[in-house]
Amino acid sequence: MANIPADLSYTEEHEYVRKARDGTVEIGITDYAQGELGDVVYIELPKVGAKFAKHDVFGTIEAVKAVSELFSPIAGEVVSVNERLDKEPALVNTDPYGTGWMIKVRPDDPAEIDRLMTSDAYGKQIGQ
Secondary structure, three states: OOOOOOEEEOOOOOOOEEOOOOEEEEEEHHHHHHHOOOEEEEEEOOOOOOOOOOOOOEEEEOOOOOEEEEEEEOOOOEEEEEEEEOOOOOHHHOOOOOOOOOOEEEEHHHHHHHHOHHHHHHHHHHHH
16 A cells, blocks of 8 residues: 655656745655556656746656656746765655655746645545
């Protein structure tokens, strides 16, 4: 059974969004997604300053089983990238909601976050 924290927002593509006090958001993939992918061996992330529209591809994640695109849950500008993932991509497997976060974004429209799925809705999507 996947871990689905109630304080996060979710997408159908299995990304999560965590609001920070400074108005930015942290984005990563869910526990369910990392479990489906298997052992993560490489992650390609954007540079700080990159801008994305909602649903734009912001990177790729490579596991032993597959390569998948990462989709931006909201529109905004990347303000930080988790550099640890360059050398330790398995952090996505061991701690997807903590040290395995991928990017921090300054949202163009913070209200977009409220239109994402709740933990209950995401749980139903993945059959929990």
